[in-house]
Amino acid sequence: MAKLGLYMHRHAGHSGILRIVVLSDSDPTCESIVDQFSYCYPTSGVPVLTKSSCVEYKWEKKGWGDLLMLAHPLHLDIISIRKFLKDTIEPWLNGTFNGNGFLYESKWGGIVSKQGSTDSEADFGFGVYNDYNCHIGYFLYGIAVLTKIDSAWGRRYKPQAYSLVADFMNLDSLSNSNYPRAGVLAEFADGRNQESTSEAVNGFYSAALMGLAYGDTHLVATGSTLTALVIQAAQTWWHVKEGDNLYGEEFTRENRVISVLWANKRDSGIWFAPSDWRECRLGIQLLPLLPISEILFSDIEYTRQLVNWTLPALGRDVVGDGWKGFVYALEAIYDKESALEKRRNLSGHDDGNSLTNLLWWVHSRGDKLEIQHGAEGKCYWTRFLSFSSLIAA
Template sequence: MANNKKNTPYVFPQTQSTVLPDPSNFFSSNLVSTPLPTNSFFQNFVLKNSDQPEYIHPYLVKSSNCFLSLSYPSRKASSSVIYQEFNPDLTITSKQSSTGKHTITSFTDLSVTLDIPSSNLRFFLVRGSPYLTLSVTQPTPLSITTNHSIASFSSTGSTSINKFTIKFDNAQTWLLYASSPIELSHTTSEITSQAFSGTIRIAFLPNSDPDNESILDLFSFTYPVSGNAVIKEPFCVEYKWETKGSGDLLLLAHPLHLQLLSTKDTDVTVVDSFKYRSIDGDLVGVVGDSWILKTDPVSVTWHSSRGIKEENQDEIVSALVNDVETLKMGTTDSYLYGKQIARAARLALIAEEVFFYDVIPNVRKFLKDSIEPWLDGTLKLNGFMYDHKWGGIITSKGSDDAGADSGFGIYNDHQYHLGYFLYAIAVLAKIDPAWGRKYKSKAYSLMQDFLNMDTESNPYYTKLRCFDFYKLHSWAAGLTEFADGRNHESTSQAVSAYYSAALMGMAYGDVQLVALGSTLAAMEIRAAKTWFHVKTGEKIYEDEFTVENRIMGILWANKRDTDVWFTSHKLKVYRLGPHTLPVMPISEDLFSDVDYVIELVEWVLADLNKEGAEDAWKGFVYALEAIYDNEGALQKIKSLKGFDDGNSLTNLLWWIHSRGYGDDK
């Protein structure tokens, strides 16, 4: 975007939040003046006392005061939860200082640099690195303590004292590599050095395997200091790492990386035998400082892919007339408001698809009357505001109430709330292009809050607020400290948000936005199928968990949970619903595996007669059932007495009657 008045990004009126934490506590002064991440993989490092761990594959890393602790985590599993347990295998600090705190001095998509100035230590925390790399910036005596007992400690021999092997009494073996000679001594629980400056790399040795040790030895000379991700073309992400040292770069790929990694488009080698365990599945060695990840494309369309048979259109029209006549808005909560305007926008597109245009003017008026107050700042009791402290949109209610708008004011769920707004805006811009032109700059500001890819052209928002380029899915937790890191409860709403952004690109003729939204939607779908859809026979998770579950409740960075935020896991429909809503054309791609859908629906159906299984939630079960049993699901949908805020009888009938048409028309 050119830097002139015409193209200057729109910024909503500024507000001073009373509930947001102060980023200057842990970010360096040069970073505080820029928009900062609010849902990052290292978020715990900058919240409260900054002493909760983060999972930086394959290690749990915890920084407190002037110490940094490293854990190769053990894993616990049951039928309801899987988690990795932090145990400080190694804690690194300086012998000369026990005060001070860490500072984040730089961050990228795939790395964060953490400095402990009082200890002269700089840690390059790069995701997927089998080594922890630290730079000792001034001659400093070091202390490395352990929660175990040191069973043996040895160097490689008299010709080189740059590599050390440390064995603990719990059968763990760790390797330490130094860039120059270092003199180390040890007791049963502490390793100390004389004054040292240079680079140290520490790695856990998987299975105490000599072959793995040879690999770690070979690649110990080259270390990454940062890593970025770019979308080079639609449905293609490239990782590039900046390295120091000599030789090739060794990193670790999780299962989704391995599904998408293109070995023919870049010079990488997969080392299948070199593995670390992880809550995300085995991490496998990959050699190369640039990766290309390609996913199958998804089709972004306004309407269903198959269309609706003429004989089914009257039933949809009847419901459509009723749903349009009863349109009303009774909330100022940004999440519920967004769902309701997106629900109304669905009615306009369904009207187009069944060629019943008479209701579209009423929908258009409802959308204009409902959306404009948020964009113009005339909504009573709430509205969008700009927070300069972290650099993003919050709500006026959320500026002094952390619990308002489902935590939107502390950056919870931005892709969910704003995704619904984008969908409604995209549809309104499609059916009323003049309105779309008038409000384009404000619409784009909403989009760029969570989908900004160019921080130079738009310096008001951080890069991709919610999407995690390493995990290839979103996080939703915002600026709240959690012992298990970030979390994600609704893959379908994230998919819908990126799909909605692509539709907005279509409405405005913006091919770059179409490509960005489509690519992130496709990646989110692949991640949902990999980690959230729990399928019989798959081995990412333990058998005791897989046997009992077919879909995740909340996926955390360091935990897999069957509970959801608003209730326990007792009713399975409460887990299916958040990963299914809203029902839109893109839902076909998210639930394209019919065998899995059958497993999922049959797993839930027995619960639908239990107390608490409301009709609003049942509608999503029946929508999925329609994928393989159209008539059975239709009868069940007709019996429903209520629908989710973002759903309607019209929408479910549209979904039902657009299943399978392409097979027999």
């Protein structure tokens, strides 16, 4: 107070609420606005996250009249996010990324990375189209967000953005000899395989979001349809529920998720971890954590089974906090208080998540009463095809 040149004098006769307002502007209009709302004051407040694409605040107040709220300058955060996205995405699209970038590969007619074009193991095999839709999906997600908050940037890089989409999705019915690819060129004895279903979902989901950002209803419809089909496939073939008879009895008893599904076999281990690293097996089928993840794991009873199957594995010394975060994210679907308490012990997050993203996810889950009455697990595409939570993610 002293730094502002203001002083407070104690008066022995006062009892009650004292409100202090410091105006940074000498404009008398500001003072008149404060006077207008001076008879009502808040005593407590909580955020309400029950409505789709909306954050509201519920206030307990005393006095009469309306409550005056001072808005946080969120535009400053938007400016920071826009700069970060431009700095990280733009060099890939305009060819200025130092040492790497996108280029056209004429043999198969697709877009690969410079490093991947000379090293089949670089960039997770992007040069040989390994997990192609998964990799491009991350770029499309960022492009969708940046286009939404900076339409001029989106118009400038629209040709590049649509070239990425068309490289793994059919955008029209015209004949094209360069058919979109989503799998590696390498041959395996057991045929083609798929590990991360959630990253595949992200690829098509991000394409639909990009359609929203550009006002392209055809791309929205195509991306949404493919997203729904991939989710259905994941829930059918990768999610192993107790008592299911799709797989053998012993396998079903020991596993709650398929790690890698091949044309001719199923794997419990993943490419980078053994089968007993269950937190990785769960995480690779969840990351990145998105609004659409709620639909991918809309079967709450199965989600509970998967988490309970995974939790004992977190007792190992080598378990990273990033993988724990995904386990707690799924736990939040049916017990967000427990998940929130466990989250406080995390010191880091995986690349498919962040502290802000995890907090948004946990706090936006329904409470136990809602779950018991079936309020969770309902699919409304308009809810998940929105930009309300993209910034947090």
